[in-house]
Amino acid sequence: MEPLFYLFSGFRWQDALDILLNSYVLFRLYVLFRGTNVIRALLTICVLWVAGQAAVSLGLIITNWAMQGIITVAALVIIIVFRNEISSVFQTKDLKSFLWGIPRHQFHTPLNIIADSVWALAQKKIGALIVLPLKQGLASVVQGGISLDGKLSQELLVSAFWPDNPIHDGAIVIQGDRIISAGVILPLSKRKDLPSFFGTRHRAASGLTELTDALVIVVSEERGKVTLFKENQVYDIRNRLALEKLLQDHAGDDSTKKGVRHQTIELITAGLISLFCITGIWLSFSRGMETLATHEIPVEFINPDQKMEIISSSASNIKLLISGAKPLINAIKPEQINIKLNLSQSVVGVNKLSVTKANILLPPGIRLKKIEPSELDITLDTLIKKELPIQPNWMGKLPMGVVMKEAKAIPKTVRVIGGSLALKDISTIFTKQISLDNLTESGTATVDLVLNPASLKLENKNKIQIHYLISKKPVL
Template structure:
């Protein structure tokens, strides 16, 4: 116990700053290689390093010799094979984004990309009058709903969304669930609303959207198969006949950080009251 206290007593401010800088740079590098070929290769190198250390501890000299020389050649091969990735990384650092862009900015950019992909696909679905039901998860977990569909776990893209909702395909007749920037599952079954006062002209797709909006804080996007009209269900209410610009604005407002939730609800109510299209 005394030795641990002595270690903490000898830590300098410079040591703390040193650790924080290394941790920050390491975190940024992880973001650079995430979901690239380099990510898998680095995992392999880490496994080789662990095996090398284990062979050294177990005194397996032949295995250690082979791994040590393989690692030396492997580092040279890395520079050749991943030359394009290294060049992009250096360009990224040269643009000063590595240190200027905060983690919140990275998430915000990813959110905006996701919203644009969704609105782009919704616009196309609306033009073709292809029915669609997209559930966007917020704070309330939707694992029970996700488990009723087919798992996808893929980044959101307009091309994938359009392919999922093509008529007469296995996944088109159900809901698609989006968590953050990923499509988690498609062909999901949603609970229907128990509200008996909604318009009789609304079909199962709209009733299912309202059902989810009543039991969670999810934002649900609906494209009507009959009219191509775009609607959004949120906070147990349905806002119909939206254009894509309004849809994107609603998504941006709905997924702002929690300290802006009051503003979100005010704008949502304002939009509903002035359109007079609340069902």
Template sequence: MLPHFRPQDIADILIMTFLVYQLYSWFKNSKALQVVLGLLFLGVIYFITKNLGLFMTSWILQELGTVLLVLLIVVFQAEIRQALYRLSLLRNFFDREESALRIDLLEFSATVFSLASQRIGALVVFQREELLDDHILHGVPLDSLVSGSLMTSIFIPSSPLHDGAVLIKDNRVSLASCHLPLSVSADVPQHLGTRHRAALGLSERSDAVIVVVSEERGEVSLSLAGELQPMASAAQLHGKLTSLLQPLSPEEQRVGLKSRLFANLWPKVAILCMVVVCWLLITFRQGEILTITAPVTFHNLPDSLTLTRSYPDQVDLQLKSFSNLVSPKQLDIVVDLDLSKVKEGNNNIQISKELIKLPPGVVVVNMDRSLIRVTAERKPLREEKRRR
């Protein structure tokens, strides 16, 4: 197997590992991951039953898989759309440029803990790279600067906008009294209320940063990537928001790249092993040797000669594919010969494997002949002059 291992195979494995890990990190705290794991389990059962010759079970699972794929697209269309947006490498060219205004995060953090000391509930959403239009419902447009006095006036119980979340977008207060999707995770503690479930629900579906203040306990928490982190002081909240919302310097980005490479190492190693196993099943499950008949074509015949006869007109090739994703039967394979050195009379043209254009992963095992006899005659003088 090793002689057929190519540099492209390493790139193939690394690309799939990156994509699978991205999907895992995005949906690890959502229902979508549980559904995907269930489908993978059904796929393993289908693979086993098919190889054991259990035709009825494998047929039912195959038909069921087609129906489930359509249902997944309908049920999880929002998650699929968000995943495609996250994978888009061109979104930075079309997104709006970052506003030159900066939020005073120190004042914001002090205001949040002031609300917590007064047992006033609050829910503030910071939009980052991903758009939140599909997740946030209703809301009153404000388009105002972020200030401590504005936050306090919004969340005091006598304000008509206190019930709901505040959305900070492009460093400005964009909406107030918004409704967020609630988390459906079974791991959320029972003592957490609607605000915390809303903060977790949005962070599970996006890269947003959500600050939540508990009205009952007077505690401040930060929700990110489906996790709730308690904040002990305004200084801790300020440091966390600064690291998440403000752009990093080039030196910090280089350090961050190294740390991100080795962060969550065991999930990455597990996903890499899974991708390698799948790659081995797909790539090194060599198909049987197939014999196909390829027609013989010609090019570069001199203008002074005309081709009168060629034998044979087709060649039988024995092909072998190193991936069951490629079927030589479905390929349009021809043997194309160069006649630029042909002379008048009989010529024997050597057939080499390099003259046969094959897709990657398909090789020629054997040919029924290695020579093609070509007969060429000189064109009549009148016809040659007419062509000139």
């Protein structure tokens, strides 16, 4: 649990938003490209990236370098080879389908209408080529065709293959209950084991099923026979019921509750995998770019007793060693870090206070490594008032021939506020130094008092007047 706690220590709400947003983007890419060759190529790149990261952790420098090169080349190959599939996805007109819609493959497909139409075409010996794509897309393997997006009906399906119709030689693609395109050209099979009586339609059907998971129905124009192609399987259809049963077996699962449940499980799994992958990338970046920094932060004392004051502290600043992602470390300002020590339980005299993580406030995503010093000696004292006499602090010597007869301070005493410990041994308060060197006659000097220690305060002004009386020495 401790390593896991360390990995997610300093986790911010911004990190959660970052992970969720990118996880959704990855999930949407899966939804848009699922069933296509693009998604399989992207999965291959992901495997290569994981292998590269493993190589880094094992210290395999050349292997990691090779993986990076392969990934770069593979990304360019995907863009070039699968440009048609990528283009078809990003040309989506419906914003809902692009951002949050979930396409339902062959949901609610009226298989009875397809069976009736195919059997009607077979009885009239009208050639037909009908494609039902399942999970994999067709954009990268088919060519030509015109977009119809018409409601599936027996009349429309039969009329599309009528001999006088200019699109009757191509294939029709059915998605759900819609005919999405007609006159589509399919890739021809290169298999050598197909029967000799199979014509171009049969070879085109076999060619498509070799490249995708689509189901293709062929009606022979010469023989009036119905053939169904699925992957490497070829099914000769004897009657209409057999055709509908095969359609139900291969293309009907997704129109049932079982198919809906299967797709829901698939999408939930894809979402969880996306979340796991993005979280792994976040951990890789946040820990891989981790750096150290040192900051000296002043200590703030809170909840002091109003009757006491701080006389001294063993340190006024605390040195903190912190770590985190390099961008976060570089963005830290000193005012974003606070150290607060609670004095509510302190007593008069010396108090030893420990500085812990609980006393330190750090920005999100930053971790504390070291505290120096980790303990402070704080001296507290009770505030009292004491009346002290003022003593002028003379320095130097009077000029020759003069003598100071009297010197007095106005006022004679001052009231000093300070800690009882500090004032205990103080009986007199001195002024700042007053030079005697240039005093030749009586006068008044305005001086400041010296407060030692500096924590002492005067109740009134600290400007004091010193009246001094100077006279000449009598001549003997």
